[in-house]
Amino acid sequence: MNKLAVWMxxxxxxxxxxxxxxxxxxxxxxxxxxxxxVTDLFRGGIRMQFKTxxxxxxxxxxxxxxxxxxxxxxxxxxxxxISRATLQIAATRIDENMPATSLRNGLNARILQxxxxxxxxxxxxxxxxxxxxDLYATERKxxxxxxxxxxxxxxIHVDFIALPGALGERAxxxxxxFTYPDRxxxxxxxxxxxxxxxxISMTPYSADARSEGVLQVVETPSLPQSPISPNRLVIxxxxxxxxxxxxxxxxxxxxxxxxxxxxxxxxxxxxxTLLTAGLSYLIPNQFRSNAAVQIAGRTHEDMRAMREQVLSxxxxxxxxxxxxxxxxxxxxxxxxxxxxxxQMKKHLQIDLLRTPDAIxxxxxxxxxxxxxxxxxxxxxxxKLDWANAQMPPITPRPQPNVLQSVIEVxxxxxxxxxxxxxxxxxxxxxxGIIGIVLAALIAIIRRRWKPEPDFPVNAIPE
Amino acid sequence: MSDPTLLVLASLAQGDKHGYSMMLDxxxxxxVKLGPGTLYGAITRLEQQxxxxxxxxxxxxxxxxxxxxxxxxxxxQLSGLQQVVKTGLSRLRPA
Numbered sequence: 001m002n003k004l005a006v007w008m009x010x011x012x013x014x015x016x017x018x019x020x021x022x023x024x025x026x027x028x029x030x031x032x033x034x035x036x037x038v039t040d041l042f043r044g045g046i047r048m049q050f051k052t053x054x055x056x057x058x059x060x061x062x063x064x065x066x067x068x069x070x071x072x073x074x075x076x077x078x079x080x081x082i083s084r085a086t087l088q089i090a091a092t093r094i095d096e097n098m099p100a101t102s103l104r105n106g107l108n109a110r111i112l113q114x115x116x117x118x119x120x121x122x123x124x125x126x127x128x129x130x131x132x133x134d135l136y137a138t139e140r141k142x143x144x145x146x147x148x149x150x151x152x153x154x155x156i157h158v159d160f161i162a163l164p165g166a167l168g169e170r171a172x173x174x175x176x177x178f179t180y181p182d183r184x185x186x187x188x189x190x191x192x193x194x195x196x197x198x199x200i201s202m203t204p205y206s207a208d209a210r211s212e213g214v215l216q217v218v219e220t221p222s223l224p225q226s227p228i229s230p231n232r233l234v235i236x237x238x239x240x241x242x243x244x245x246x247x248x249x250x251x252x253x254x255x256x257x258x259x260x261x262x263x264x265x266x267x268x269x270x271x272x273t274l275l276t277a278g279l280s281y282l283i284p285n286q287f288r289s290n291a292a293v294q295i296a297g298r299t300h301e302d303m304r305a306m307r308e309q310v311l312s313x314x315x316x317x318x319x320x321x322x323x324x325x326x327x328x329x330x331x332x333x334x335x336x337x338x339x340x341x342x343q344m345k346k347h348l349q350i351d352l353l354r355t356p357d358a359i360x361x362x363x364x365x366x367x368x369x370x371x372x373x374x375x376x377x378x379x380x381x382x383k384l385d386w387a388n389a390q391m392p393p394i395t396p397r398p399q400p401n402v403l404q405s406v407i408e409v410x411x412x413x414x415x416x417x418x419x420x421x422x423x424x425x426x427x428x429x430x431x432g433i434i435g436i437v438l439a440a441l442i443a444i445i446r447r448r449w450k451p452e453p454d455f456p457v458n459a460i461p462e
Numbered sequence: 463m464s465d466p467t468l469l470v471l472a473s474l475a476q477g478d479k480h481g482y483s484m485m486l487d488x489x490x491x492x493x494v495k496l497g498p499g500t501l502y503g504a505i506t507r508l509e510q511q512x513x514x515x516x517x518x519x520x521x522x523x524x525x526x527x528x529x530x531x532x533x534x535x536x537x538x539q540l541s542g543l544q545q546v547v548k549t550g551l552s553r554l555r556p557a
Contacts, residue, residue, distance in 0.1 A: 027485075039497075
């Protein structure tokens, strides 16, 4: 232990040891060394080093420390893997007289319909709760299944790749990917998605779409995961700036006191920032649920008329008074229904969107309760369906062409060998950079408010 | 009170001492056992502030003495503490 204590004295800066080294050795000879003394010397040596280190040494030490800490943190983060499979979907004509453009349009519409079905709530919940997969088991214990389905949707990637040449006229490649912490389950899930995609493709499909006159869901009402407002990041940043300004203003008005001490600026800034962050949580969240539908065969004027019908007082009153939705209960106690309907209209968007293939209704509703927002969007889609039924029926086109799609698996689901995230090198590097920045701050503050310590050997009287 | 710099000044107020004597004295009057690192950290700060200075000695065990500025600082700190102790005790007394 005595030897260890002597080693600890070597932690002290050279200048300091030149001045006090002999005295400290003499003291250790008198006290002896135990674990407490060794620890005390270690702490004292490190503190004295920090008081005397130049910026370069501090930057290296804190940079290395940050790098190691970052690497440690990166190891604790769960790895995420992605498994992918590639399929080729080719449309085959049943009617040889079908024009090529119809075939291509039919293929595009068919794939859109297959993707929508594959990513529907019913299909995904079936995959999640499949006992062989048992996906998101931990999350399902603490979250509603709706939220878990949204998580899974975000983890599934379906990308369409155009194929070159003549094949591209009637076929597309589809890349299906799934990200998950368990690489085996990632592969098995992609296999399940691929199998289901192939099953969906078995049914024949009409090339000229699109079940004319029938409301088809292009995007199901979303369950929003994060609020559209308030933007807490912006609020906290404004609080940070306000904290800095207030701290400097305070300092300018005082010649003595806390604010003149080192790190006072940082402390005041931190307090104001934290206070702002806390206050931002008093602002209620606003979530937005969105959906998109199309009705093939309807003109722009038809759809505009349907939109006006849904936004009418009668229809919206029915939505507000729907006992399943319980909308605006508090407002209805103090405001007339007309005013409540006007308030609802401010949060409801029903727009017409022209695409090359169709005209879509996009429906959005924002409110503080994300589940209710989704239910309201569903209710509005029901009203659009009702409004569509009120319109004159569409005359079906003669001899609809029928095509079939053939799916071929180009690449089986792979078993990933390395994770796509986290990027552990980047995290470690960020830790190192933070360490260097911290060293710079310490050096600046120390130089500004505290002179460099001096251990003059000639202070000792002769 | 456990601030090492005040403990060292209080010890030296009685008379010049070297490090080991200071440690023993402080343990006796304050019940605080300062480690060598803590003690010499305090001695370093006090000497930089000009509140103590080393005394001529041929031994490695160098004694220190409190300076007039050090006495003034100790007086000021202890008066402040005394006021706190007096107020606290009076508030603890049953009404």
